[in-house]
Amino acid sequence: ExxxxxxxxxxxxxxxxxxxxxxxxxxxxxxxxxxRQILGQKVEFLVSFYNNEISEKSEIFDDQFSVExxxxxxxxLKIRSTKLEDSAMYFCASSPGQGGTQYFGPGTRLLVL
Amino acid sequence: QKExxxxxxxxSVPEGxxxxxxxxxxxxxxxxxxxxxxxxxxxxxxxxxxxSNGDKEDGRFTAQLNKASxxxxxxxxxxxPSDSATYLCAVDLSGSARQLTFGSGTQLTVLP
Numbered sequence: 001e002x003x004x005x006x007x008x009x010x011x012x013x014x015x016x017x018x019x020x021x022x023x024x025x026x027x028x029x030x031x032x033x034x035x036r037q038i039l040g041q042k043v044e045f046l047v048s049f050y051n052n053e054i055s056e057k058s059e060i061f062d063d064q065f066s067v068e069x070x071x072x073x074x075x076x077l078k079i080r081s082t083k084l085e086d087s088a089m090y091f092c093a094s095s096p097g098q099g100g101t102q103y104f105g106p107g108t109r110l111l112v113l
Numbered sequence: 114q115k116e117x118x119x120x121x122x123x124x125s126v127p128e129g130x131x132x133x134x135x136x137x138x139x140x141x142x143x144x145x146x147x148x149x150x151x152x153x154x155x156x157x158x159x160x161x162x163x164x165s166n167g168d169k170e171d172g173r174f175t176a177q178l179n180k181a182s183x184x185x186x187x188x189x190x191x192x193x194p195s196d197s198a199t200y201l202c203a204v205d206l207s208g209s210a211r212q213l214t215f216g217s218g219t220q221l222t223v224l225p
Contacts, residue, residue, distance in 0.1 A: 033212070043157060043201065043215040056211035091156050101147065102213060104156040 004105035023092030119216035136202030
């Protein structure tokens, strides 16, 4: 069964450093998403992406964040200058179409020191 | 503010019993409703989705949707210890199908 994959599984970085989190969505899916979950808190929407552009973003997704689909398979989330409060689990998800079920990857645990 | 509310629990049921998980949402325009299961330290795993009022059954799981009451529930029949997890209700509140809003989750423990 096709799955969303994410790399790395864990990332430790120093405050102020840039990080890139990578995702490979399910191959025939058209909609891509990033969510985050701070330890012990809700899963929170960050951004959705369709047809090579952002379709919706939350208040969390400020200028420090960017997304890109650099080729036909990868979908990346870049955090330009990490803050301590960016420490969280970051989940990538994809869905086959509008309103379709979102399937989540295993996540990247980001720790900012 | 558009919200999804769940009883955080914890909810404990004996093995073989029915577990009932509830969720309310704030936006009448919502069209799509999802239940995910999340084991500790893992990602959300889809259990069921429901779009129409009424019941939808899949094996031991039944999702129930009442749009008039803005209420969605999940019943787990013949609960097993392996069902012990946090259950997340997720709603496409905007109706745009471009994001999901999650509840805080209900922690379920099934006692052997």
